[in-house]
Amino acid sequence: MSTTQMTSKEAIELEDKYGAHNYHPLPVVLHRGEGVYVWDIERKQYFDFLSAYSAVNQGHCHPRIVRAMTDQAQQLTLTSRAFYNSRLGEFEQYITDYFKFDKFLPMNSGAEAVETAVKIARKYGYEKNGIPEDQAIIVVAKDNFHGRTTTIVSFSNDEDARKSFGPYTPGFEAIDYNDSKALEAAVSKPNVAAFLVEPIQGEAGVNTPSDDYIRNAKAVCDKYNVLFIADEIQTGIARTGALLAVCGKCSCQGHCERQEATYTRPSMLILGKALSGGAYPISGVLADDDIMNVIKPGQHGSTFGGNPIAAAVGTAALEVVKHEKLAQNARKLGDLFRSEMSKLAEESDLVTLVRGRGLLNAVIINDSQESETAWSICLQLKDAGLLAKPTHGNIIRFAPPLVITEKQMMQCVGIIRDTILNYKA
Numbered sequence: 001m002s003t004t005q006m007t008s009k010e011a012i013e014l015e016d017k018y019g020a021h022n023y024h025p026l027p028v029v030l031h032r033g034e035g036v037y038v039w040d041i042e043r044k045q046y047f048d049f050l051s052a053y054s055a056v057n058q059g060h061c062h063p064r065i066v067r068a069m070t071d072q073a074q075q076l077t078l079t080s081r082a083f084y085n086s087r088l089g090e091f092e093q094y095i096t097d098y099f100k101f102d103k104f105l106p107m108n109s110g111a112e113a114v115e116t117a118v119k120i121a122r123k124y125g126y127e128k129n130g131i132p133e134d135q136a137i138i139v140v141a142k143d144n145f146h147g148r149t150t151t152i153v154s155f156s157n158d159e160d161a162r163k164s165f166g167p168y169t170p171g172f173e174a175i176d177y178n179d180s181k182a183l184e185a186a187v188s189k190p191n192v193a194a195f196l197v198e199p200i201q202g203e204a205g206v207n208t209p210s211d212d213y214i215r216n217a218k219a220v221c222d223k224y225n226v227l228f229i230a231d232e233i234q235t236g237i238a239r240t241g242a243l244l245a246v247c248g249k250c251s252c253q254g255h256c257e258r259q260e261a262t263y264t265r266p267s268m269l270i271l272g273k274a275l276s277g278g279a280y281p282i283s284g285v286l287a288d289d290d291i292m293n294v295i296k297p298g299q300h301g302s303t304f305g306g307n308p309i310a311a312a313v314g315t316a317a318l319e320v321v322k323h324e325k326l327a328q329n330a331r332k333l334g335d336l337f338r339s340e341m342s343k344l345a346e347e348s349d350l351v352t353l354v355r356g357r358g359l360l361n362a363v364i365i366n367d368s369q370e371s372e373t374a375w376s377i378c379l380q381l382k383d384a385g386l387l388a389k390p391t392h393g394n395i396i397r398f399a400p401p402l403v404i405t406e407k408q409m410m411q412c413v414g415i416i417r418d419t420i421l422n423y424k425a
């Protein structure tokens with residue numbers, strides 16, 4: 001294990017002084033990770049209940065993923081797409097078979113993959129659906145989180161994300177989330193190219209829609225010939241107890257036939273985060289030929305997108321999800337977590353509600369949006385050996401790596417219970 005001479009306090013001071021202040025981290029300096037555990041510089045052990053915003057679904061430093069990465073790093077790292085590389089085709093074959101789409105377009109960060117989907121949707125609208133040039137509208141949901149580019153923040157309604165970053169990219173219309181009527185009103189207007197949506201809004205506080213919302217939304221989009229784009233960067237790859245959140249309550253792990261009644265198949269599927277198990281930035285868009293073929297050489301790209309390390313790591317990360325049956329584990333332990341937290345909500349005035357699906361859950365703290373209560377609970381959880389982070393004021397997201405065992409989960413439930421029941425402001 002590597003060591004550092006630095007203390008946590010010194011590491012924090014360095015970041016404060018030399019780094020841009022674009023985050024507000026919990027004051028813990030992590031130095032090592034394995035499975036569900038991370039350790040700080042002073043070797044205190046924690047359960048990681050954030051999983052790097054669901055990038056580390058496969059657990060920290062999964063040996064199979066690390067091996068794929070280090071083996072490939074010694075062979076060939078980057079060619080650019082000016083040439084073919086010996087790993088990309090294999091990865092594309094694997095991922096398209098895995099998610100049952102014709103084609104994959106690889107990028108790096110989640111935001112880039114969202115941008116890619118937006119570009120494809122517009123081009124498809126103009127070339128295949130006769131939308132007049134420069135008139136395409138993409139409908140989005142309020143309280144969305146799709147990333148941080150200038151175009152993406154243009155259709156955010158989070159003032160922190162958006163304010164003073166204009167002028168904003170036109171061509172987006174925001175409607176209420178979980179409102180099928182508002183969706184139909186929006187997509188029935190002319191020139192709508194696509195509806196872009198998160199099947200569960202993670203950053204908004206694990207905002208979980210009604211069971212039939214996604215299926216209805218797809219049906220409404222189909223009716224008006226509008227593309228349905230699912231941003232599963234956070235919800236996908238087993239996090240919600242199914243391979244994809246659009247699988248809903250279907251138990252097929254996303255591997256069912258396309259006609260499966262409860263599986264909503266998006267026109268475009270956006271993935272990122274856990275596509276590498278947290279080892280490497282890998283994202284991309286999946287779609288069928290009819291849609292993907294609107295992109296021709298020279299019209300979109302990325303120097304690092306689809307590089308050989310990404311291809312090796314992405315394949316290994318998806319294999320781990322299947323081999324270790326992480327969707328089943330997320331489903332089972334998610335049910336356990338929510339039932340334990342519901343009990344806690346009955347015992348404690350501090351906890352109002354638990355919501356979520358699989359191992360993407362949030363506990364709503366009984367205090368105002370502006371209060372510091374959720375933050376100070378997270379500080380006390382940290383002292384007790386569990387790392388979680390508030391989203392949007394009074395909501396705490398709990399999203400451990402999906403490799404967590406039942407015994408570890410019960411230990412974590414104990415930590416959360418003790419912290420909440422003994423909480424003093």
Ligand SMILES: *Cc1c(COP(=O)(O)O)cnc(C)c1O
Pocket residue numbers: 053108109110111112114145146147148198202203231232233234235272273
């Ligand atoms: C994290 C996230 C993104 C952005 O991904 P980055 O890799 O941070 O650019 C987009 N959409 C959703 C739903 C996310 O959770």
